[in-house]
Amino acid sequence: MNxxxxxxxxxxxxILRNKVRSLVLxxxxxxxxFPFVTALSISEGIKFQSLISVEEGADIYVTSDYFxxxxxxxxxxxxxxxxxxxxxxxxxxxxGRTYFVxxxxxxxxxxxxxxPPSIRLAEGGMFREKGEVIVGKGLAKEFLLQPGxxxxxxxxxxxxxxxxxxxDADASIWSANLILMSFEDAAEFFQMKGKATxxxxxxxxxxxxxxxxxxQEGAGTSSHDRPEPPLRVQDKTLVKRYFQRGFNYKAxxxxxxxxxxxxxxxxxxxxxxxFGQTERKKEIGVIKATGWQTQEVMEMVALExxxxxxxxxPLAVLLAMVWLxxxxxxxxxxxxxxxxxxxxxxPVPSRFLPLPCFLAFLFAVVLTMVGSxxxxxxxxxxxxVEAMR
Numbered sequence: 001m002n003x004x005x006x007x008x009x010x011x012x013x014x015i016l017r018n019k020v021r022s023l024v025l026x027x028x029x030x031x032x033x034f035p036f037v038t039a040l041s042i043s044e045g046i047k048f049q050s051l052i053s054v055e056e057g058a059d060i061y062v063t064s065d066y067f068x069x070x071x072x073x074x075x076x077x078x079x080x081x082x083x084x085x086x087x088x089x090x091x092x093x094x095x096g097r098t099y100f101v102x103x104x105x106x107x108x109x110x111x112x113x114x115x116p117p118s119i120r121l122a123e124g125g126m127f128r129e130k131g132e133v134i135v136g137k138g139l140a141k142e143f144l145l146q147p148g149x150x151x152x153x154x155x156x157x158x159x160x161x162x163x164x165x166x167x168d169a170d171a172s173i174w175s176a177n178l179i180l181m182s183f184e185d186a187a188e189f190f191q192m193k194g195k196a197t198x199x200x201x202x203x204x205x206x207x208x209x210x211x212x213x214x215x216q217e218g219a220g221t222s223s224h225d226r227p228e229p230p231l232r233v234q235d236k237t238l239v240k241r242y243f244q245r246g247f248n249y250k251a252x253x254x255x256x257x258x259x260x261x262x263x264x265x266x267x268x269x270x271x272x273x274x275f276g277q278t279e280r281k282k283e284i285g286v287i288k289a290t291g292w293q294t295q296e297v298m299e300m301v302a303l304e305x306x307x308x309x310x311x312x313x314p315l316a317v318l319l320a321m322v323w324l325x326x327x328x329x330x331x332x333x334x335x336x337x338x339x340x341x342x343x344x345x346x347p348v349p350s351r352f353l354p355l356p357c358f359l360a361f362l363f364a365v366v367l368t369m370v371g372s373x374x375x376x377x378x379x380x381x382x383x384x385v386e387a388m389r
Contacts, residue, residue, distance in 0.1 A: 007296065011303035014283070026312050029367065033316035033360045036258050038323055038332050040251060040356040045349030046336055047247040049173065054240050056118060058200035059208040061239065062215060065232035072195040074228065081199060084214070086207030089114075092196030094186040099154045100139055105177045107153075109186020119180075123147060124165025127182055132164040138176030138346060140166050153179075156189050173337060176346045208235050250336060281379050289384040297380040301372055309364035316364075317357050324350045 015022045062081070064071040073092075081090045094109035115126065124147040127133055135145055140163075145151075149163045167175040187193055203211055212235045284297055323329065329348040334340060337348070 004299070007300050008303050011300050011307060014300070014304055015307060022308065025308055025368070026315070029308070029312035029364050030316045030319060032367070033313060033364060034319050034323070035332060036255075036363070037316050037352075037356055037360050038320040038329060038350075039254050039258075039335060040359075041320060041324070041350040041352050042329055042333055042336050042348055043247055043251040043254070044351040044353055044356070046173065047243065048351050049349045050243050050247070051240060053174070054236060054243060056116065057236065057239075059203045059236050060201040060212050060215070061198050061234045062201065063198045063232045063234075064229045066229055070198070070232060071229065072192055072197060073199055073231070075194055075196060077199060077231075081201055081215070084211060086203050086211055087201055088204055089202040090199060092183060092199050094183060094190065094192070095197045096186070096190050100151075100177075100179070101143060103139060103142060103177060105136075105139060105153075105179050106174075107186055107189065108178060108180050109183045109189075110180070111183050115180075119175075120168040121165045122168040124163070127164045127180070130182070131160060131162050131185060132181070133161045133185070134165045134167060134178075134180040135163050136167050136176045136178040138340075138344075139179070153189070156191065159185075159189055161185070173344075173346055173349060176340070176344070209237075254335060284376065284379045285384040288380060294377070294380045298373065298376060301376045302369065305365065305368035305372060308368055309361055312364045313357065313361035316360055317352060321352065324348060 062073060062077070064073045075092055078090055078092065081087060091111055091114045094107070096107045097104060098107060099105065112126065112128070121134065122137060124134070139145065145163050145166075147163050147165060150160050151163075152158070152160055161179075161181065167178065167180075181189075183196075187195070201211070212233045215231060216233045287297065288294075323332075328344050329350070330343055333344055333348045337344065
């Protein structure tokens with residue numbers, strides 16, 4: 001035990017003695033690990049915020065099924081759904097997209113009484129009259145909108161809207177480019193009278209699964225006799241699974257691409273770890289001449305790499321936290337959030353979980369070990385006199 005402790009103390013001494021080499025290696029590792037940690041923390045933050053939205057949302061979402069895709073559903077289904085046992089609330093919603101000048105915006109139309117209580121406004125008030133809308137802080141900031149300003153949108157430019165308020169910038173990333181309006185205004189804008197994008201159904205605890213199956217089988221259908229396409233029913237569990245799968249896939253793609261970058265970084269770290277290689281060879285030659293065995297030299301170098309990795313990984317995590325706090329994840333958040341520009345107009349969500357931080361440390365260990373163990377072994381197996389030349 002004392003021998004291994006002495007190796008550890010010797011490794012620390014070597015790192016402190018070779019300050020320039022150690023600092024360059026640590027900075028290179030931080031430069032490689034920092035984007036990786038930042039990206040995964042953003043991915044986890046967005047996923048966490050999305051799952052909160054799903055949990056606070058409806059228990060069942062019903063749309064029409066056109067060729068396996070979601071399609072508008074008739075409002076005639078509303079009364080039948082309301083009469084089903086276990087249903088507490090039913091309301092229609094319209095969700096669409098259009099361009100506000102050159103910025104893609106999301107349009108959401110719901111009845112005023114169904115506005116979620118979690119929606120917070122930074123300025124102004126909720127829409128009360130025809131044509132009034134609530135605008136996301138991102139759109140307001142980019143186009144210098146103020147309460148009372150009137151505007152039109154590309155799909156139906158003849159319809160005028162008036163800004164009644166702005167979403168709180170800290171509320172959600174989804175509200176930055178959102179335009180919230182009444183259901184009637186949205187139906188008129190998209191020219192879809194009598195239709196909704198989907199119907200949201202809230203149920204009593206334990207009823208959602210059975211009701212979803214019942215609706216899918218044809219119960220609670222519309223009262224008219226005209227043929228209608230089949231219904232597409234998605235409960236909260238299924239929606240949550242879609243979200244998790246999508247974000248895990250994107251994070252997996254990023255990790256795979258970054259693994260390739262790690263592999264490409266190994267030759268660079270081989271060069272960096274060889275910075276001051278002449279002095280290192282002389283050091284190994286001296287300690288070999290004093291009686292050290294090859295495996296002891298290898299252990300000392302491995303401990304050096306471990307210390308450097310333990311230093312680099314936490315510093316990379318700390319830098320990622322600072323980058324997200326002060327620069328809002330610039331240059332990295334765009335991979336996970338579309339249409340946000342260089343600087344996001346809202347606080348980019350993030351979560352620093354143990355696994356990504358551990359992976360950063362693991363990658364640092366792999367890179368340093370690959371970059372130094374072979375050259376150390378090669379030097380330690382030659383005669384000390386030759387190594388000290």
